[in-house]
Amino acid sequence: GAGVSQSPSNKVTEKGKDVELRCDPISGHTALYWYRQSLGQGLEFLIYFQGNSAPDKSGLPSDRFSAERTGGSVSTLTIQRTQQEDSAVYLCASSPGLSPTYNEQFFGPGTRLTVL
Amino acid sequence: AQSVAQPEDQVNVAEGNPLTVKCTYSVSGNPYLFWYVQYPNRGLQFLLKYITGDNLVKGSYGFEAEFNKSQTSFHLKKPSALVSDSALYFCAVRDGNRDDKIIFGKGTRLHILP
Numbered sequence: 001g002a003g004v005s006q007s008p009s010n011k012v013t014e015k016g017k018d019v020e021l022r023c024d025p026i027s028g029h030t031a032l033y034w035y036r037q038s039l040g041q042g043l044e045f046l047i048y049f050q051g052n053s054a055p056d057k058s059g060l061p062s063d064r065f066s067a068e069r070t071g072g073s074v075s076t077l078t079i080q081r082t083q084q085e086d087s088a089v090y091l092c093a094s095s096p097g098l099s100p101t102y103n104e105q106f107f108g109p110g111t112r113l114t115v116l
Numbered sequence: 117a118q119s120v121a122q123p124e125d126q127v128n129v130a131e132g133n134p135l136t137v138k139c140t141y142s143v144s145g146n147p148y149l150f151w152y153v154q155y156p157n158r159g160l161q162f163l164l165k166y167i168t169g170d171n172l173v174k175g176s177y178g179f180e181a182e183f184n185k186s187q188t189s190f191h192l193k194k195p196s197a198l199v200s201d202s203a204l205y206f207c208a209v210r211d212g213n214r215d216d217k218i219i220f221g222k223g224t225r226l227h228i229l230p
Contacts, residue, residue, distance in 0.1 A: 045218075045219055
């Protein structure tokens, strides 16, 4: 497809379980971002990948959260031992690269995570 | 580190009136500034950006934003609001001098009253 895709669209899990969220960026985009959107909390930065550089993990809220990006394309966000406060919409975005002209981000539809 | 603030959680405007959604930022280098909109049950969409050049930037759906370096602001404006403009608006900033992440504000919910 032409846009950023995320799967699953909805995920309901039990407290303490691990979950994996997937993001397929637009082909050729070198930058990939994960954000979390909670009710009333706005858009919280989680992690940023740019090309082959080491990812900026400064936004990950705890060591239960991790992300990887394989082959500079698909990314997976993993949350271990989920807690109820992890419930949110997880958004992925990609952008073409470093040129100022290409700073615009393209967002996926998000994965709504509910931890019971 | 860069930061962005949207001081208003909600803004109410009557249809046909001008609207302003406020945004201020902090960044050590040159600011790259963005506005995004999130309509109900839809993903975030890019509205406009300031990288360099004219301080008044025009974007989608008749929106514009004014970059004010001295006040470190990038307020979103529209001369005449439509009910269909009701949505959640996010301001975002990136440090243009660094290969750095884009940080978003907490969002402002805009209600256009018919």
